[in-house]
Amino acid sequence: MKKRILIVTHKRDLHADLIIPLLERRGHAPVRLDLNAFPRDYALTQSLGDGRCRSSLRTLPGGEWVDLDEVGAVWVRKAAEYAYPSDDLGAQERAFANQETEQALFSMLYSLECFWMSHPRALRGALWKGEQLKRAARMGFRIPASIVTNSPEAARRFRDDVCGPIIFKAMSTSTLAAERIEAHERVAGGLGTTIVDDEMLGQLEAVSQLSCHFQEYVPKQYELRVTVVGERVFAARIASQDDPRTMVDSRDMSAPIAYSACVLPPEVARRCVDFVRSYDLSYGAIDLIVTPDGDHVFLENNPAGQFLYVQQLVPELAIMEAVADLLCTEAQCPR
Incomplete structure (x- = not known):
């Protein structure tokens, strides 16, 4: 049975x-x-x-x-x-x-x-963006210079040290938790990754109200959504630089940018699998930047990230089938 x-x-x-x-x-x-x-x-x-x-x-x-x-x-x-x-x-x-x-x-x-994809303890342990970046760097990924702080002075020093543009990026959700409250209570629908311009720099005192996540802006040739299912790796190349709406944040799905299948360098693919497995996860959705020089820069891992939209845009990436295969195979393995 x-x-x-x-x-x-x-x-x-x-x-x-x-x-x-x-x-x-x-x-x-x-x-x-x-x-x-x-x-x-x-x-x-x-x-x-x-x-x-x-x-x-x-x-x-x-x-x-x-x-x-x-x-x-x-x-x-x-x-x-x-x-x-x-x-x-x-x-x-x-x-x-x-x-x-x-x-x-x-x-x-x-x-x-039994087999889990993935266990709640592992999912929770894999959520924290600062720890992800530290782990990714330890495992050989390049990461953006980053700071999480509620000190306006520290944020200003970070901006000066970077000597170039910086971005603000929410750590938990870009929806600003809008989905957690009633519609009539919402004051904003979301905030994507944003370049910190001169006007925002003039408002850095607001950082004292809430810890904020800033990173150096990394120039992009294109971006990657790398979905790891067990030992299998599915990489989608995102032509985010082809439309002004997605140059900073590729998640604006109103922009008709191209998604295509991509083969990762073997060492990058292995690093992605090892990163996911290091949390005892059997699934992960990793976001990477590929710079004009060809470097792969780690941004984050989504331990229960969405994959359906990737397969809809790139049908040859059979992620759903891989998920089904993994669940069916592992369900029958003795524990």
Whole structure:
């Protein structure tokens, strides 16, 4: 009997929507856990005693009970706010419910002895941008000169030391956390990577309000999105310098810039795989700059980064198929 594959995500995750049929065609019956419907639309039981631990899950109202001992692989895609049967929980009730739900859910998940893509502990450990840069440099990548500070004086000294343009780049999310609050409470939709111009330099006192991330501006020939799936590497070349909207930040998808498949130098490809594996991750989405001189400069790794848009733009990069293959293969490996 084939081991099951558990996908932890939310109802609006198109990645999961498209991967599930690939898993089914490979003979697997994946189990989907949508966190934005949990625990409202699920029943969960974890029983412990006599040296045994049994966990089971089913979708309400009439889904089958799934013995989670049958799970051989877990794909952790995206987090979401929990949902409860009652819509009128007070603030303290919801706060307590969230904590108890997290205890129940992760007590169950962390008890699973299986393959993870990737384990929540590894995902959290891989999030921190400053540590990523230090690790990348130690592993042989060139990195931009960088500073994280809430000292206006330190920011000014950094600007003087760089002797050239610097950028501001959010460390957590370029959306300015807009997705975490109600629409009527939003004051901005996002802030991409931005050149610090003279006007911004005149406002550096604002840095004292919140730690900010500044880097030297690295000249670009083009950029790379490198997706690592297990030992496989998929590199997309991004012609970001072909449009003014993407010269500084290539994430402006309104610009019709070209994406194309690219073969990395073997040492760079190996370094990308080793970097991802150094966190005990089995997946990563790495952003690199290629300079006019051909140097590969590490920017960041997204441990659960999006890949569907890359495959849509570059269909020959079969990332979805690689994800499905890895989950199916590892689910059957003895642990």
